[in-house]
Amino acid sequence: xxTKEKLQLLISYEEKAELKEKHLKRLIKFSKDKDPLVRSxxxxxxxxxxxxxxxxxxxxxxxxxxxxxxxxxxxxxxxFHRKDVEKFLKKAVEEEENELALSYAIMSxxxxxxxxGKNVEEKRGYATHLxxxxxxxxxxxxxxxxxxxxxxxxxxxxxxxxxxYLEVPDYRLRCGAINLLELLAEDENRxxxxxxxxxxxxxxxxxxxxxxxxxxxxxxx
Numbered sequence: 746x747x748t749k750e751k752l753q754l755l756i757s758y759e760e761k762a763e764l765k766e767k768h769l770k771r772l773i774k775f776s777k778d779k780d781p782l783v784r785s786x787x788x789x790x791x792x793x794x795x796x797x798x799x800x801x802x803x804x805x806x807x808x809x810x811x812x813x814x815x816x817x818x819x820x821x822x823x824x825f826h827r828k829d830v831e832k833f834l835k836k837a838v839e840e841e842e843n844e845l846a847l848s849y850a851i852m853s854x855x856x857x858x859x860x861x862g863k864n865v866e867e868k869r870g871y872a873t874h875l876x877x878x879x880x881x882x883x884x885x886x887x888x889x890x891x892x893x894x895x896x897x898x899x900x901x902x903x904x905x906x907x908x909x910y911l912e913v914p915d916y917r918l919r920c921g922a923i924n925l926l927e928l929l930a931e932d933e934n935r936x937x938x939x940x941x942x943x944x945x946x947x948x949x950x951x952x953x954x955x956x957x958x959x960x961x962x963x964x965x966x
Contacts, residue, residue, distance in 0.1 A: 748780045755786040764793045776802045781811040788817035792824055800825050804833060812843040819846065823853035826860040838875065848890040851875065855894030869898040876906075885910070885918050893925050904934055908941045916951040923957040930965060939965050 746754075755775065758768055772794075775787040788806045791799045803825075806818035819837065822830055834854035841847040851872075858868045876891035889910055895903035907929070910922035926938050942958045949955050 748778075748783060751775060751778065751780070751783050752786060755783070755790065758790050764790065769794050769796075769798060773798060773802050776806055781809070781814050784809060784811070785814045785817045788814055788821055791818075792821035795824055800827075800830065804830075807833070807837060812846045815841070815843070815846045816849045819849040819853045823856040826857055828861070831857045831861060844884045844886055847884070848886040851887060851890040852893050855897050859897045859899075865898055869895060869900055872898055873900075885913070885915070886921060889918070889921060889925055893929065896929055901933070904929060904937070908937070911941060911945045916954050919945070919949075919951070919954045920957050923954070923961055927961050927964070930961075935965055 754771075758764060758772075761768075764772075768790075772787045772790055775783050776791070778784055778787070784806060788803060791803050791806075800822075803818045803822050806814055807822060809815050809818065815837075819834065822834060831854065834850055834857060837850040838847065838854055841850050855868075855872060859865065872891055872894035876888060876895070879885075879887040879891055889907055892903045892906035895906075904926070907922050907925050910918050913919060923942070926941075930938055939962060942962050946955065946958050946962075949958065
């Protein structure tokens with residue numbers, strides 16, 4: 746099977762209502778493919794299987810040479826609320842050198858840590874410590890991820906840090922902030938998010954940001 750055919754097959758998997766054991770076997774096989782796009786697509790789809798085989802494949806993919814593969818693997822590991830996964834993700838946070846991949850590792854670590862609910866205050870402090878490091882490095886994507894981590898670990902005021910990114914010059918960061926606000930949206934912050942997006946739209950000129958903001962506003966209405 747050629748790479749194009751593999752990618753088309755993986756796209757068809759994304760459209761399925763449910764993936765079964767036969768799909769898992771194919772995904773694990775594709776997770777070892779020579780093409781990084783095939784491996785990253787497989788990593789993304791493995792989130793549908795919360796079992797030992799999928800976890801083992803994702804832990805391997807999270808050590809891939811290609812950052813695009815690691816990003817998807819980190820993201821998919823967020824559903825495995827196990828001590829070993831939390832420990833693995835924290836190590837990844839400390840060692841990852843790619844900014845985008847690190848941002849995914851931070852968020853997934855926080856998701857797993859929050860879901861496990863152990864020593865949450867201590868872990869929230871660690872997220873705050875990471876925030877200072879990312880601000881020193883000027884890694885804005887990771888800084889937003891740290892605000893996300895602080896929020897899911899209980900510091901609800903951290904959402905204001907993400908909202909501040911709606912006003913930065915880089916439109917990609919503004920889009921990223923909207924994506925994170927969508928993930929964090931809940932009843933207690935709904936009005937704050939809506940007001941912040943409406944304010945941004947008053948002077949937003951970038952089509953991608955306008956589209957993302959309008960879509961989220963519609964979802965929150």
